[in-house]
Amino acid sequence: MRYLMLSKMQDTQPDEKLFADMAAFIEEMTASGVLLATGGLDPAGFKIESSGDDVTITDGPFTEAKEAVGGFALVEVRSRDEAIELGRRFRKIVGDGESVIHQVFG
């Protein structure tokens, strides 16, 4: 089963240790075949809305910086517990903040 983890922007500036730990973690997860895709997101983004026949586009940002999503990871795991453990290790590396994890269907 697949899970998508969306992580909010961090307040803190990443230091060299964080970069190194993160790179090692990503390498390990890629090698073990768990991590399918990951990347950072432009926190601003743009919005596309439909209403009747109209489709409107609005440029972001829409939320406070710390509420905006800053990165994602798509993982393929055996169970919810495995997704939780991966998320836990990720949070231990990046420090205070929050991520939201959704199961991906289809």
Next chain:
Amino acid sequence: MIDARATVGVVWKQESARIVAALLRMVHDVGLAEELAHDALVTAMERWPAEGVPDNPGAWLTTVARRRAVDHLRRSRRFDSTDLEPPDVAEQSDDVLRLMFISCHPVLDRPARAALTLRVVAGLSVPEIARAFLIGEPAIAHRIAAAKRTLSASGAAYGLPSGAELSGRLASVLEVVYLVFNEGYAATSGDDLMRPGLCLEALRLGRLLAELAPDEPEVHGLVALMEIQQSRSAARTGARGEPVQLHEQNRGRWDRLLINRGFAAMLRARATGAAKTPGPYVLQAAIAVCHAQARTAQETDWERIATLYEALERLLPTPVVRLNRAVAVGFARGPQAGLALVDALRADPALRDYHLLPGVRGDLLLRSGRGAEARTEWERAASLTRNAAERDFLRARAATAGTAGRGPELGAMVDEFLAGLGSGTASAYRKSLARMRRALGERISLTTLDAAGVAAVVASLWPDAAPRGWNRHLAAFRSFAAWAGFPQLAAELKNRALPPAGEPVPVDPLLPVLRIPSGVPLRERVLWLMVRESGAPIRAVLALDVQDLDLARRAGPAVAWREQTAALLPELIAGRARGPLFLSDRRPGPARRPGPADLCPETGRRRLSYERAEYLFKRATGRTLRTLRMS
């Protein structure tokens, strides 16, 4: 709140390969390494709930497990202070690779390799493996325990193989990974999630292997093949669970992410294998890539696929590969060209119960405008498949192709025929007719059958039957056909000549050598030819070792052969560099290990014994091997 107990279980699955591999380096015994790793796991179960889960739980477990191993080595006085040095990253990778080579060691049979690999590399529990293979837990537990004992008794080398040995050992690992994948992929029964889960386990093993052995094109080929096959998993079955053929699948349901991963793996295979001839996995992956690149079924580059299958057939001339090639040729060069290849396969006994053969033939016939014959073939396919959804699907196809032959159906008529017979005759006929009705098609109308078709099918059913048995099968069908009012259907069935009564069976001992029936395995062919051509003592022939053969001079110690043997020898040697030329089929059990001179270092199998060779010849000819020398 994180559930520490759940975390322990999850961490074990993620880390067990690295932990067990690190311990294996120290203790050189898979069973012991796994036990020590489990001790560490128990410690984690005790301490994590109270102390919290460590930041890097895998490293924590490895440290505790290594300490256990040091204690163990101290107790058994095998302690070496270098064991205390934790291995660096590259060594850790080598350790895991070594573990995979050991769990897929050729000294184990295939089911044991698969079970042990899932246990120690993928970290699955015995109940999980049992569910995945639809086998009882005690059987799996026994299989794994026996595999560990065999490894320990065989003294299998723990070093990483190199050179020519590496490719053979790697092939064994790839085979196990693909076996696990297919076990999950081919599963169409059961709703247990563990079976599709096997595909994921195989993918993870393959992706891991690609990092551990990045210079091996076949590894990347296998990964590409699995990623692309897996990308179609959602599109392979329709709404009612029926199979959907590749060219009819909704390509929008193919998983683009996995396809792209497959393409990336294929690029790595090409980059590492540029100078080498592509191996079977790279070729199969290339075929999968062709399909994945076609935006619609019509855009498929069938000419290229047919060419790839031709290359694959040279490496793997299996009936299934040949059948797939026929499908590709049928699309690339027209149904007639495909039919010519399929028809050549109809006499192959290996395919006689394979429902895809008549299924493919039906497709090609329909496209040639021969609907009635297509219908007949799909009926045959339907009665051969064991899968209910597939049977319904094939019946439905049969119903839409051509007009139904009016008249009585074969299956129902046979039942009626047997019911009207005395019990003795009925049970004698039932077995013969059961095979024929399955092969001809349960629902086939007798009016659509013809004598030539019946004769062709019957010939593939019992190719090796002795005259008496053959004639009995034919008699059953003749009797049935006459009863049903269709005696002409048996017109082309020819009896085989029986030996005159009262005399010993005059089987020409040379017959199986001169005109070798398709069922005789290569090893027996070469042995019989060599005995006959050399006239050497049987024991001298069986004593030959690969390294002592002079293929150019056609001679070995005390044995000289001629051209027929020479033509087949390379195939029998199959790249082996040393060890007995003629090997037994099975590997010896730990209690019955022969001396090293009688054991093949590459396959782990023992030298073929005189008794077994004698038995095989007697079974085939009724004579003793010695008669071959006299001839």
